[in-house]
Amino acid sequence: MPTPTKGPRLGGGPAHERLILANLATSLFEHDRITTTEAKAKRLRPLAERLVTFAKRGDLSARRRVMTVIRDKGVVHRLFVEIGPDMAERPGGYTRITKIGPRKGDNAPMAVIELVREPVAKKATVKEAEGATKRAAKDDAAQREAAQAEAQLAETETAATESTELPAGAVAATEDGSAPEGYTVKGNADSGKYHVEGSQWYDQTVAEFWFKDAQAAEAAGFEPAGGAAKQVEDEA
Amino acid sequence: MAVPKRKMSRSNTRSRRANWKATVVATTTCPQCKAPMQPHIACPSCGTYKGRHYGVAERTEHQG
Numbered sequence: 001m002p003t004p005t006k007g008p009r010l011g012g013g014p015a016h017e018r019l020i021l022a023n024l025a026t027s028l029f030e031h032d033r034i035t036t037t038e039a040k041a042k043r044l045r046p047l048a049e050r051l052v053t054f055a056k057r058g059d060l061s062a063r064r065r066v067m068t069v070i071r072d073k074g075v076v077h078r079l080f081v082e083i084g085p086d087m088a089e090r091p092g093g094y095t096r097i098t099k100i101g102p103r104k105g106d107n108a109p110m111a112v113i114e115l116v117r118e119p120v121a122k123k124a125t126v127k128e129a130e131g132a133t134k135r136a137a138k139d140d141a142a143q144r145e146a147a148q149a150e151a152q153l154a155e156t157e158t159a160a161t162e163s164t165e166l167p168a169g170a171v172a173a174t175e176d177g178s179a180p181e182g183y184t185v186k187g188n189a190d191s192g193k194y195h196v197e198g199s200q201w202y203d204q205t206v207a208e209f210w211f212k213d214a215q216a217a218e219a220a221g222f223e224p225a226g227g228a229a230k231q232v233e234d235e236a
Numbered sequence: 237m238a239v240p241k242r243k244m245s246r247s248n249t250r251s252r253r254a255n256w257k258a259t260v261v262a263t264t265t266c267p268q269c270k271a272p273m274q275p276h277i278a279c280p281s282c283g284t285y286k287g288r289h290y291g292v293a294e295r296t297e298h299q300g
Binding site for chain 1: 274293295
C-alpha cells in the first residue's frame with residue numbers, strides 16, 4: 001500500500017488538488033511570498049522545495065520536469081535564473097511558513113509562506129552548533145566517567161568475590177582465553193574437572209582457572225576429566 | 237427515520253448547554269511592541285515575528 005499523503009486533502013478531487021498546489025507554487029515563485037491558509041501552506045511546502053531542488057540542478061531535464069507542474073514559462077525562468085542561484089548555498093529549507101491570525105469570515109488559520117532568499121547565516125548557526133556539540137561532548141564525557149566509575153566499582157566487587165572463589169594454586173583465565181605463561185592445565189569451574197594439555201577435551205574446554213600441573217589442580221579440589229588415566233601429563 | 241419520543245425538558249437542555257464553555261486563549265507579550273499576542277503567531281498589532289515584519293499579519297478595523 002502506498003504511503004498516504006501527509007496533511008489534509010485539498011479540493012474536490014486528485015486533479016483539483018494538483019491544480020491548487022500547482023497554482024500556489026506558481027504564485028509563490030512569482031511573488032516570493034504568498035498568504036494562504038495554514039493547511040495549504042503546509043501542503044505546498046514539500047512541493048515547492050522539490051521544485052527549488054530542480055532549479056538548483058538547472059539542466060534542461062530538470063526544467064522540463066518543473067514545467068510539468070508550473071505551466072508558466074516566465075515563472076519557471078525566474079525560478080531557474082533568480083531563485084535557484086540564490087539557494088545554491090542553502091542545504092534545504094528553502095521556504096518559511098509564518099502563522100498569522102485567523103481570517104475574518106471563516107476563522108481559518110492563515111499563514112504566510114515565503115522563499116528564504118537571504119544568504120545563509122553561517123557564522124551564528126555554526127557557532128551555535130559547535131557550542132552544542134561541545135556541551136554534548138562534555139555531558140557525554142561526564143556520563144562516561146560516571147559509568148566507568150560504576151563499572152570499576154562493580155569490577156572490584158566481582159573481582160573480590162572471584163578471588164575468594166579462586167582455588168589455591170590457580171590463576172583466573174585471561175580475557176582472550178589463552179593460557180597464562182607457565183600454566184597449562186585447564187580447570188572447568190562448572191564441572192569441577194581439570195584437563196591437562198593434549199588430553200581428549202582440552203581444546204574444547206573453556207577454562208575458568210589455569211593450573212601449573214595436574215597435582216596443583218587436584219590439590220585445589222578439581223577432579224581429572226574422564227578419570228585419572230586420561231589426564232596423565234606427558235612427562236616427555 | 238428515528239425521531240425523539242418525548243419533548244426535551246428545559247432543565248435537560250439547559251444542563252447540556254451549561255457545559256459549552258469558552259477557553260482562555262494563551263497569550264504572550266510581543267517583544268517588539270509589548271502588546272499581547274498568541275505564541276507562535278505573528279503579532280497582530282505590529283506584524284512582527286522573530287524580528288521579521290509581515291504586513292498581512294496586522295489587524296485592521298474590519299477584521300475586529
